[in-house]
Amino acid sequence: TLGLVAPEAMAMEKIVIFTSKGPGPEIITNEKNGLLCNPNEPIDIASKICWALENYKVSEPLRKKARLDVLNRFEISILVEKNIQLYRNFI
Numbered sequence: 001t002l003g004l005v006a007p008e009a010m011a012m013e014k015i016v017i018f019t020s021k022g023p024g025p026e027i028i029t030n031e032k033n034g035l036l037c038n039p040n041e042p043i044d045i046a047s048k049i050c051w052a053l054e055n056y057k058v059s060e061p062l063r064k065k066a067r068l069d070v071l072n073r074f075e076i077s078i079l080v081e082k083n084i085q086l087y088r089n090f091i
Contacts, residue, residue, distance in 0.1 A: 002026060007074055010034065010066035015052040015059055017045070027073070033066040 002023040006016050010033065018024035020036040028034035035048045052059065072078070 006034070007070045010070045011074075013063040013067045015056070015063060016066065017048045017052060027069075028066075031062070033062060033069045 006018050006024075006027055009016050010027075016028060016034040018028050018034060018036055019039040020030070021039055024036050028036055030036040035052065037044045037048045039045070
């Protein structure tokens with residue numbers, strides 16, 4: 001499951017560094033609305049963390065895009081409509 005930690009942080013315009021394995025790519029497009037890293041590569045993880053710390057001001061477009069993406073994807077009316085559509089497909 002995705003969990004809510006990443007979307008909640010993105011909604012607060014924080015830089016999210018997430019694993020490129022599992023659910024990460026479902027919500028994050030690398031360097032567009034967050035950063036994806038290989039969880040098995042400590043150097044990759046460290047480089048993404050360093051970039052985020054060193055480039056906070058430069059990353060404003062990335063952070064703003066992350067917020068908009070989350071608001072658009074997880075807006076309650078959108079989720080309700082998607083769920084209704086899913087159930088209609090089963091009927």
